[in-house]
Amino acid sequence: MGEQQDGWRDAWADGRPAVHIGNVADFNAQFLAPGLDAGQAERRRRQGHHYASMAVCYSPEPAVILLPHQVEDAWIDLLAVELAWGRVELHSGLATSADTGLGMADALRARPALLARIGSAGLPVLPWGLTAGLLDLFDPAGPAPAPAASVGSAAALAVTRRYESKAASHELFTAIAPGHPGIFVPRQERPDGPRRAARRIAARAARGATTVLKSPHGVGGYGTTVVTPRQVAEAGGARALLRRLTAEEALAPGGLLLEEYVEGAGRLRDLTFDAVVGPDGAVHPVGVGVMAVDGTHYQGVTVGPHVVPRGPARAAEAFGLAVGRALAAEGYRGWFDVDFVIDRTRRLAPTEINLRLTGPAVAFVLKARLDEVRGPGHLVRTLDALPLGARLSQQLLFDHVEGLRARCGRLGVTLLPLVPTASYQELPSVGLALAARDTDALDAAESLVRVANQALGELFDTLAG
Template identity: 65%
Template structure:
């Protein structure tokens, strides 16, 4: 099989490991207390439900949280999978690597196949070497920024925001206050973070309302917006003006074992402040000019990552400025939420025909706390309503429905053309169908709260 799917799994059914918590754990701040670390691991275990769609067709799936078989059967029906071995609930409190160390029979089953093993990201459990070193180097937003600045002069349409790294928290607070005094908004970043954690946009008004830079930074640590201790990066805020529809873009690619870089695609992300919410991928989603600019730069980044030893999935995230230039903000040497959307699009195109748009919604709020059984019934009632809009509903994150702030992760897919490549009007119609389905599901989720209030 050619292209990125061949480089990723050789076109074979794969073993999927939901090791999101393991990957994140290697970058957690040293000053984080046990309770906060436990909360971070728990959130990551929920997100590991995405592991079902790490590749176009799983053969064996290992999940840290308990997932009922019915969810996998739902996906298998829609995506034409063969039988999937499921091992779930194996690491409710720790990391997947810790759990597998205590279950040698399961570890041996994973090692035996039946296909290549794919994981969220590389950790020490995969062995040391240049690949792990590359991950630990370029997952740093400081190292990624230096790479962007080095490559950008050869790429028209790319602008790299200025970044500085103060040598102490006190110095960071002073520099942040000085910037606010000049009327400048600043993006404050921890060198490592995922999904928006460890990154915050600070306006002058917010800083002075908090009582200055030191008071604001203390509050952000207390509120678990920023990790405790460690370095901070101060980055120029890129004003997108009215370019909100295409404000946040991602380019994804796969580096094969031979070091060749295979582009996957460019998607339009939905980001609230700095918190990633989801992505839409497929024909017509990103204008050709912006997609080409992102791809050229993203491939150049990938060539450098490959030269430094990285193998596997990576992405480059961008924000759009007022002149429609793309500003790279970070690179992720792992799977991400958008990677799942690209995988789903590839599988749907393969089994149903080309032309799909896919939107992932990683944490849609629920109006009430639901068990997995009740959540299944709720989504099953929505499935035919989405189908009448021409949209396929796919459950992804199904274990967070009973959290204090309950949520569910979903994918929505619509086919833009019955055969061949869709034209602009067909792509627009598919995007509108996704909008309608998202609105339908969101309203139904919120109505759950009113339903339970009626029972009081």
């Protein structure tokens, strides 16, 4: 198995600079539970808009970047130097927090001149994921000028909506798994209503069984939680626990799936396999990475040579390619991944399909670009939402990151900023990537960054005193 194979690059962006659209919130909005109130929906939208800053690295070489939140040019200039990009045209602040409910498709529709320029450039257009609104703007059959490489098709959108469901993906896993001895699919139940779900959770807890609760749709761990027998007892029963988890927004209101808990441990517990379905339906592997998951919440990933041992990597790739062929047969085209949990016997349990770009996709793209411009062998670790000890403007954050870059450089590590827009939120954070030639250097740099971020709070406390 090749750790990183080049075929996906032509299949993904035709080997050319591309237009990157940060439509994370638009994509997620397709799957919001109807029972969410306005405040919950707005929080989901705002989080998606911040995460969309990673659109800077949707492909190895952007030509145009379209972002919902305002991003200063200095961030793009910094990345352009490190990644040897040519001229990059940035359009940011297109769907700001002041425009409640505004998505990227709406924002672009309101800018016909920008749309026409993108269309006339004839470049590949790469969104985070497919939405009906985006297809209306860029599909060759639609009214707007379309680039040479379309964002997708109605068939691909239908497949996306089907298999982003954790119930439909489970059905596909179950159908494919018999041909893959190293794969096992956790049992899944679909209770009819919350009372039935509570009874099943209580019955499982009485037997000492831990249960994974999944909303049919969710991203980044939202809508998925693990419930132990002790938690059921401490909450005063399963019904009370379900009410609390919904109120805390750990679960979305509405349907619920119950899944067998896979007991895993160690560095390799959570794996992801990424691939691209090309325009001709061929499936091109990108690679296998080790995800960092806190409970059920994705935190980042490490990709590169020897990060995943050959055995698990080959098993993940073989199964992931089979999933990709099934998606392609139904009409899907574009990036996808399959996530796995490894149990204590080293069997792989597939947990979900993401028919879109993901955090790991950005890590694979960065590795490909760094290998191209600096030579092969890079390891890349993305850290999606590192807490900051204080709220910072983008200018103050830039100064902080520049200091971190210098310190990481002395360790032989390149630090690349990915999500600079969340630094002034109520819970401020920043998304970063680290690139090096060995894991010890990555570990040292990550520790350095975490300590320095936390120390910001102490610094501001000192100044205030």
